[in-house]
Amino acid sequence: MRILHIALASHFTEGMLYQENVLLDINKKDGxxxxxxxxxxxxxxxxxxxxxxxxxxxxxxxxxxxLDYDYIINDFITSKIQKSRKLKGYLEELQPEVILYHGVNGxxxxxxxxxVKRNRDCKFYMDVHADFNTSAKTFNSKLFYQIIHGRxxxxxxxxxxxxxxxxSEVKTWVKTIYGISDEKLEFLPLGGRIxxxxxxxxxxxNIINRYALPQDAIxxxxxxxxxxxxxxxxxxxxxxxxxxxxLALFIFGYIPKEMEGVIRPKLESDNRIRFMGWKVDKxxxxxxxxxxxxxxxxxxxxxxxxxxxxxxxxxxxxxxxxTDSSYSDCNGENYFFVxxxxxxxxxxxxxxxxxxxxxxxxxxxxxxxxxxxxYETIARRIYN
Numbered sequence: 001m002r003i004l005h006i007a008l009a010s011h012f013t014e015g016m017l018y019q020e021n022v023l024l025d026i027n028k029k030d031g032x033x034x035x036x037x038x039x040x041x042x043x044x045x046x047x048x049x050x051x052x053x054x055x056x057x058x059x060x061x062x063x064x065x066x067l068d069y070d071y072i073i074n075d076f077i078t079s080k081i082q083k084s085r086k087l088k089g090y091l092e093e094l095q096p097e098v099i100l101y102h103g104v105n106g107x108x109x110x111x112x113x114x115x116v117k118r119n120r121d122c123k124f125y126m127d128v129h130a131d132f133n134t135s136a137k138t139f140n141s142k143l144f145y146q147i148i149h150g151r152x153x154x155x156x157x158x159x160x161x162x163x164x165x166x167x168s169e170v171k172t173w174v175k176t177i178y179g180i181s182d183e184k185l186e187f188l189p190l191g192g193r194i195x196x197x198x199x200x201x202x203x204x205x206n207i208i209n210r211y212a213l214p215q216d217a218i219x220x221x222x223x224x225x226x227x228x229x230x231x232x233x234x235x236x237x238x239x240x241x242x243x244x245x246x247l248a249l250f251i252f253g254y255i256p257k258e259m260e261g262v263i264r265p266k267l268e269s270d271n272r273i274r275f276m277g278w279k280v281d282k283x284x285x286x287x288x289x290x291x292x293x294x295x296x297x298x299x300x301x302x303x304x305x306x307x308x309x310x311x312x313x314x315x316x317x318x319x320x321x322x323t324d325s326s327y328s329d330c331n332g333e334n335y336f337f338v339x340x341x342x343x344x345x346x347x348x349x350x351x352x353x354x355x356x357x358x359x360x361x362x363x364x365x366x367x368x369x370x371x372x373x374x375y376e377t378i379a380r381r382i383y384n
Contacts, residue, residue, distance in 0.1 A: 038067075098123045101125070
């Protein structure tokens with residue numbers, strides 16, 4: 001089957017574990033002819049870099065096509081409209097049987113709809129990750145989405161099979177902004193690779209051996225761009241309050257300049273804390289397979305689902321997404337919910353005093369992940 005992913009505002013970067021990366025890999029693994037058409041931006045470490053147009057095969061045989069946007073008035077408008085006239089030609093050349101358009105925005109959804117109108121056997125899906133925390137946060141921004149992108153959506157939506165949303169607040173956003181009906185919407189969560197119990201056991205022992213930890217270590221991890229929203233400082237404060245040498249905290253990521261002076265001293269004040277620097281997603285995933293708790297007390301991140309698939313318990317703020325039935329069938333027992341430093345301190349103290357609490361939470365979380373977040377299953381939704 002010929003499968004085309006269109007991600008004209010995704011800044012596709014090789015080696016990452018974002019949704020489009022993993023879906024591409026699994027589609028290819030399943031034996032399909034897979035292409036991604038994306039923009040010319042990509043990440044180098046934590047920096048977004050503009051590249052050039054290109055058309056080449058990746059190592060696994062997936063075809064990567066990068067296109068510039070057509071220039072419209074100025075750079076700002078160009079980036080918001082996301083029009084690329086060259087897409088039409090590639091649609092005719094590739095003749096896709098399934099199209100997954102990443103993001104419910106951009107001029108080109110109309111060209112895709114026009115192709116599907118003329119090729120009715122082609123299945124056209126869209127996905128949306130936006131919510132009011134990330135998009136349409138101001139009155140003018142909301143108006144722009146509703147008037148400009150709303151026009152594109154109205155033209156395209158009759159030819160769309162489903163619009164996939166990743167969380168309940170994302171569903172609220174897309175219904176509020178575009179008025180898309182419930183019958184067109186379907187929950188499709190982010191996910192991860194499922195690490196089996198033997199892989200988890202081996203990954204844990206590797207960490208213990210490499211960092212000379214005790215066999216009964218309680219291994220914690222935290223990752224991302226360590227901004228104020230990540231609440232890294234609160235996490236470090238809570239960790240330092242629990243004086244137990246079984247606790248080991250590994251932090252992956254990048255410290256912004258404005259946080260360097262406050263975070264760095266905290267990192268260096270406790271020898272149970274190890275700052276690992278910036279790592280590619282695959283390295284973090286492999287580490288999480290041996291981790292007990294993934295700590296995400298602040299801003300939401302896709303690592304949440306990855307951690308569950310790796311066998312971690314998650315310590316997280318009770319965002320609506322994680323308290324919604326889509327993400328939990330255990331009445332909140334899948335995760336450790338925390339709002340304050342004192343809440344985090346209590347989690348660390350509780351798992352030290354009663355390790356069985358940790359093991360039970362990890363088991364419930366992993367069982368749920370195998371049912372809901374296995375990308376092997378998620379990826380096949382668009383052609384099964």
